[in-house]
Amino acid sequence: MLKSQLQQKLRELKDNNLYRFLRKNNMRNNNEDNKNYLDFSSNDYLCLSINKEITDAIKERGLKYGFGSTGSRLTSGDINHQLLEHKIAEFKGTERSLIYSSGYATNVGVISALCKKGDLILSDKLNHASIIDGCKLSKSDVLIYNHCDTDNLIDLIEKNRNNYNNLFIITDGVFSMDGDIAPLDKLKKIADEYNGILIIDDAHGTGVLGNGRGTLKHFNLKPSDNIIQIGTLSKAVGGLGGFVCGIEEVIEYLINTSRSFIYSTSLPPSVVSGCIKSFEIIEKGAPTKKLQKNIELANKIFKEHDLIEEDNLTPIYPFIFGDKTMDIAERLIKNNIFCVGIRYPTVPKGLERLRVSINIGHSEGDFRALCESIKKFK
Ligand SMILES: Cc1ncc(COP(=O)(O)O)c(C=O)c1O
Missing domain, CATH: 3.90.1150.10 (Aspartate Aminotransferase, domain 1)
Incomplete structure (x- = not known):
């Protein structure tokens, strides 16, 4: 039964030129x-996935720490991970950072943990699928604003803000399919004015904009209590994993509640070592x-x-x-x-x-x- 249903669906995808392989x-x-x-x-x-200094670091650390991390960070899997988190926090100029097993897991885990029932999320129309999935997993109401359209965003906030507790504005820093940049200067002002929190997924801004420090730096904005920066270690950093940066309380709360962090095996230590070396190269x-x-x-x-x-x-x-x-x-x-x-x-x-x-x-x-x-x- 299932087999024939799936065959039919796959045929439809092929017929519509939407079949992926x-x-x-x-x-x-x-x-x-x-x-x-x-x-x-x-x-x-930055071609760092094939950088020799990094592959050497991976070889060396791989010999020292072994292949897998053997468990979640909260059980057996906290090896050299905090070294990378210190590095990322220093690099982004934030109090703390926390790493996840991918950028996807970061968006899903951070958004679903922080955005609660009674909160409102405003999400850019062209946000990445992992943000969309994080919003779906959260218990918050979600409204989509037109791409980079701050007038539309303000309009939606004006009409709805009073009905909600926390307000979250979520945007890609650099949009993954268009390469354009979110107006973070305006979004930060709006977040301040309406007592909101700005979450930026800087998957494609890290290593690329603001001398490599990301889209926030590109706008000369400083990290603050109401900004949460997310990123991936799989694009300009050249490896694998994801991270979130912010204030102490956000990170401690995520360690205690974020399901894709808690219930998933941590990154292999050699990958972590490679990412540390990668940030050392990028920061130069x-x-x-x-x-x-x-x-x-x-x-x-x-x-x-x-x-x-x-x-x-x-x-x-x-x-x-x-x-x-x-x-x-x-x-x-x-x-x-x-x-x-x-x-x-x-x-x-x-x-x-x-x-x-x-x-x-x-x-x-x-x-x-x-x-x-x-x-x-x-
Ligand atoms: C904007 C954005 N966020 C998150 C992700 C997910 O990152 P990762 O590939 O590390 O899971 C991607 C990558 O496809 C992305 O483009």
């Missing part, structure tokens, strides 16, 4: 088919500067090819080709350019896009090769 990333298989791949799909903006500033230079170069070349109109400040470029997108992506892959097509339900129908993400390893020739191929296939 797994594809090996040949870049990481040492080009085993001897092709020269260009990868514009990874979130490894050089990789982020290099990324910003490459973004300037990409802006120039993408503009020459009419792929963008305005300069980007982040490494994420949405090239919107609507229903032609998946076909173009497939042709690019056949021509050894790995650049994923993003479609519904991740983005709205009609706004399907190639999500091009650039990193410090790309050269001018790589950008030109991408543009020339897109021109040929679109």
Whole structure:
């Protein structure tokens, strides 16, 4: 019964060109088919996933601490994890930080623990799926405001604030599918004015904006009691895991109540060591500067090819080709350019896009090769 239902659903996905399947990333298989791949799909903006200092740290610490962490942090699994938390708190300038096993687990665990029945969440329309899922798991009422539209946000707050206890405004710092930046300066003012708490998911801002310190720093805003910063260790940091930064009481409360933190095995200690080394590299500033230079170069070349109109400040470029997108992506892959097509339900129908993400390893020739191929296939 279930089998035939699922077969039917899968057929429908195929018929609607929405079927997802797994594809090996040949870049990481040492080009085993001897092709020269260009990868514009990874979130490894600073190329730290393959940095030798980091892989050496992982090797060394792996020998010292072993393979797995063996349990939740609250049971057997607290090994070198607090070292990384001190590092992240120092890096972000906050009182404390807490790490989770992924960015997804962080959003789900933080939002569901802090946002209670009787509270109101205002969430940007283009927030990441893990924020949406965290909101669903919370017992709060949730209202969606139009993307980066602070007038719409204020309107919703004015109409509803008095009916609720706590007010949470939740936004991506850098939006994962569009690469644009949330107006954190305005959002912070609104949070202050209406006695609200601002939660920022800076998955794509950390290592990228504000000298690498993130989107808050990009706006020259200082951490404060009503700001909670979330991030991932899997994008510019190059590893795996997630983190939340904030005041002492928030972190202590999460340790005591956040289910994806409490009831899940902690990160392997070698990964933790790799992330510590990664932050040591990022805080020196050089990789982020290099990324910003490459973004300037990409802006120039993408503009020459009419792929963008305005300069980007982040490494994420949405090239919107609507229903032609998946076909173009497939042709690019056949021509050894790995650049994923993003479609519904991740983005709205009609706004399907190639999500091009650039990193410090790309050269001018790589950008030109991408543009020339897109021109040929679109
Ligand atoms: C904005 C945003 N938040 C959270 C996540 C989840 O992070 P992770 O991949 O570490 O689970 C992602 C990654 O896809 C993201 O883009």
